[in-house]
Amino acid sequence: MTEIPVPPAMRPETAGLSREERLAQRLRENLHRRKAQARALASGESVASESQTKTDLSKS
Structure with missing residues (x-):
């Protein structure tokens, strides 16, 4: 089953971070x-x- 991509600002691990913090x-x-x-x-x-595989999967 295909996952629906979630914008970075809406991901749980980045929920309260600013744009600069997410970039860092x-x-x-x-x-x-x-x-x-x-x-x-x-x-x-x-x-x-x-880690590369994990990152590549999160971009899909």
Whole structure:
């Protein structure tokens, strides 16, 4: 079954946050994902990580 996309401002985890706080949160998530990708590349593992998959699913 397909989930209905929820705008970022209406998500429970971002309900009381300002636009700047939501942006900062997304930037932190992106940084963590990029660092995980870099670690995976350095160790020869697959680039696809759980956090990347989670983020990609939330965009759908």
